[in-house]
Amino acid sequence: MKNRKIIIGSRRSKLAMIYAEKAREKILSYVKNFGIDEVAIKEIETKGDQVLDQRLSEVGGKGLFSKNIEVELLDNKIDIAVHALKDMPSEETEGLLTSCFLERNDPRETLISKNHKQLKDLSPNSIIGTSSFRREFQIKKMRDDLDCKLIRGNVDTRIKKLNENFYDGIILSYAGINSLGLNQNISQIFSTSEIIPCAGQGVIALQCRDNDKELIEILKSVNHQLTHNCIKAERNVLKILEGDCETAVGVFASISGFKINLEAELFSLDGSKRFHLKLSENINKANELGIEVGKALKKLSNNSHKK
Numbered sequence: 367m368k369n370r371k372i373i374i375g376s377r378r379s380k381l382a383m384i385y386a387e388k389a390r391e392k393i394l395s396y397v398k399n400f401g402i403d404e405v406a407i408k409e410i411e412t413k414g415d416q417v418l419d420q421r422l423s424e425v426g427g428k429g430l431f432s433k434n435i436e437v438e439l440l441d442n443k444i445d446i447a448v449h450a451l452k453d454m455p456s457e458e459t460e461g462l463l464t465s466c467f468l469e470r471n472d473p474r475e476t477l478i479s480k481n482h483k484q485l486k487d488l489s490p491n492s493i494i495g496t497s498s499f500r501r502e503f504q505i506k507k508m509r510d511d512l513d514c515k516l517i518r519g520n521v522d523t524r525i526k527k528l529n530e531n532f533y534d535g536i537i538l539s540y541a542g543i544n545s546l547g548l549n550q551n552i553s554q555i556f557s558t559s560e561i562i563p564c565a566g567q568g569v570i571a572l573q574c575r576d577n578d579k580e581l582i583e584i585l586k587s588v589n590h591q592l593t594h595n596c597i598k599a600e601r602n603v604l605k606i607l608e609g610d611c612e613t614a615v616g617v618f619a620s621i622s623g624f625k626i627n628l629e630a631e632l633f634s635l636d637g638s639k640r641f642h643l644k645l646s647e648n649i650n651k652a653n654e655l656g657i658e659v660g661k662a663l664k665k666l667s668n669n670s671h672k673k
């Protein structure tokens with residue numbers, strides 16, 4: 367390939383731009399081998415950024431953050447779309463390919479609270495800001511007196527709303543806060559078993575057109591294989607459950623030696639029932655493990671997780 371310029375498209379938010387820059391640097395460290403001249407970044411506004419007063423599931427569900435960016439990719443206006451994997455629907459858009467993932471950032475969930483209190487020390491009936499049913503049910507599992515209220519917006523907007531006393535605490539991912547350099551706000555970090563993250567949390571995904579052979583080759587060398595194995599397992603659980611943003615499901619895969627461990631929990635639609643599973647497989651069976659756990663959870667829930 368000669369003198370090709372690559373354009374990366376990403377959401378306009380500060381965090382998305384940091385993710386795009388990470389992807390850019392990673393690609394640049396490989397391009398010498400591929401004859402790429404320049405890697406540019408283009409900011410794209412998405413519906414998920416525009417509508418800030420409703421739950422994502424109410425605005426229109428799947429792909430709110432990714433759709434506009436995917437359209438630009440299909441229209442040849444950009445060459446690579448960078449997404450926070452957890453914001454992507456579990457089914458791939460026709461004509462596109464997502465098979466390159468950067469090494470996972472810290473996948474854990476954190477509490478940011480007034481006066482740096484831990485969850486157990488919050489006053490009775492405190493208000494937690496989250497727009498995710500998964501986080502709501504997981505928090506209530508630990509403290510059933512707490513009240514969860516909708517919060518939307520970027521990470522910094524959410525912290526601002528906490529400081530304006532609309533909430534006593536908010537739950538955010540470590541990866542986002544850390545990437546923005548806002549760690550000093552963190553009051554508590556939960557282990558991935560205390561609060562099982564959502565599938566793909568902390569993973570940056572690079573998507574391209576499925577017929578862009580040159581780029582597919584480059585992205586193959588950029589891809590972090592162990593992360594790839596983990597998210598295959600995690601996202602297969604979502605596929606089997608046919609979940610959307612309203613599905614309250616935590617899924618987390620980790621590698622130890624030649625094993626891949628998958629822990630998952632699924633809640634019924636009203637949050638009253640919890641189904642939990644933890645299984646291990648040989649690392650080259652990541653796909654199968656995800657399917658197995660997904661099917662087992664589906665059976666346990668007897669479709670109580672769906673409308």
Ligand SMILES: NCc1[nH]cc(CCC(=O)O)c1CC(=O)O
Pocket residue numbers: 450451452453521537538539540541542543566567568569
């Ligand atoms: N849905 C919002 C979102 N999408 C990606 C991240 C950052 C974490 C990540 O990259 O997985 C966040 C914020 C959060 O959950 O704290």
